[in-house]
């Protein structure tokens with residue numbers, strides 16, 4: 107099978123390439139080689155579409171660029187005639203209906219969630235696959251030195267805590283109703299493995315490619331400190347800076363149906379932390 111991965115130089119895309127290269131023939135054009143806002147990709151057996159214009163502050167300031175970087179880019183993937191797997195997000199939900207099943211209607215509350223939900227429709231109407239991922243932890247395989255910082259989501263939370271405490275610096279994990287407080291995280295390579303199974307089995311529709319366990323951000327940070335044998339005294343809990351947009355509070359995803367369709371046992375948080383420690387060495 108010939109699979110084109112978009113956004114291959116990004117965090118999620120580089121992990122997709124890392125795993126898929128062990129399984130099939132992978133094309134990984136850079137943004138400079140393939141600008142999806144203007145170009146239809148070549149027809150391959152499947153496209154795993156992970157590229158986005160990742161500038162959350164820019165999405166409202168430059169709405170045409172945002173629409174192009176999400177929805178038009180997705181349309182161009184579909185126009186190629188390849189089977190498309192769109193990498194999507196738990197932020198298509200408003201944060202009040204967790205744990206959300208695959209068939210729960212999305213109701214985004216910020217520009218990013220809206221653009222991802224619109225992109226999902228493009229792919230679903232072409233009988234493609236939507237692979238929602240969430241709270242993604244892992245190593246950036248294309249740019250391992252990328253600074254890892256806490257934000258209003260869960261992405262990179264464990265790496266940010268581990269980076270700080272390993273260097274003897276304190277870390278304040280944010281806790282507030284204004285940010286994404288509880289989610290269903292996944293290791294980037296585990297999400298890639300689930301996406302591979304969807305490709306291999308030609309599973310279409312909406313999938314929740316996440317772990318089996320829901321966790322709040324303070325508990326995840328504490329479990330990471332324990333798992334890595336770091337100093338719990340250095341971990342503090344505090345308020346985040348003010349947020350410019352509304353952030354979904356509880357984005358737990360129920361992935362029971364996905365696990366059944368892909369015939370897998372989903373990894374729990376302990377497995378995520380073990381996998382991350384292994385990937386980081």
Ligand SMILES: NC(=O)c1ccc[n+]([C@@H]2O[C@H](COP(=O)([O-])OP(=O)(O)OC[C@H]3O[C@@H](n4cnc5c(N)ncnc54)[C@H](OP(=O)(O)O)[C@@H]3O)[C@@H](O)[C@H]2O)c1
Pocket residue numbers: 112113114115116117118119136137138140141142143155156157158159160175179193194195196222239240241242259260261262
């Ligand atoms: N990270 C998370 O925690 C998380 C959680 C849920 C869902 N997701 C989803 O995962 C996907 C990837 O996110 P990420 O965190 O890996 O983002 P990222 O690291 O910022 O990567 C984005 C990638 O898209 C490329 N790109 C941007 N505009 C493009 C265009 N017009 N044409 C072609 N390529 C373009 C970028 O290339 P350049 O850098 O060269 O511009 C980069 O390789 C997204 O769909 C996101 O919604 C991520």
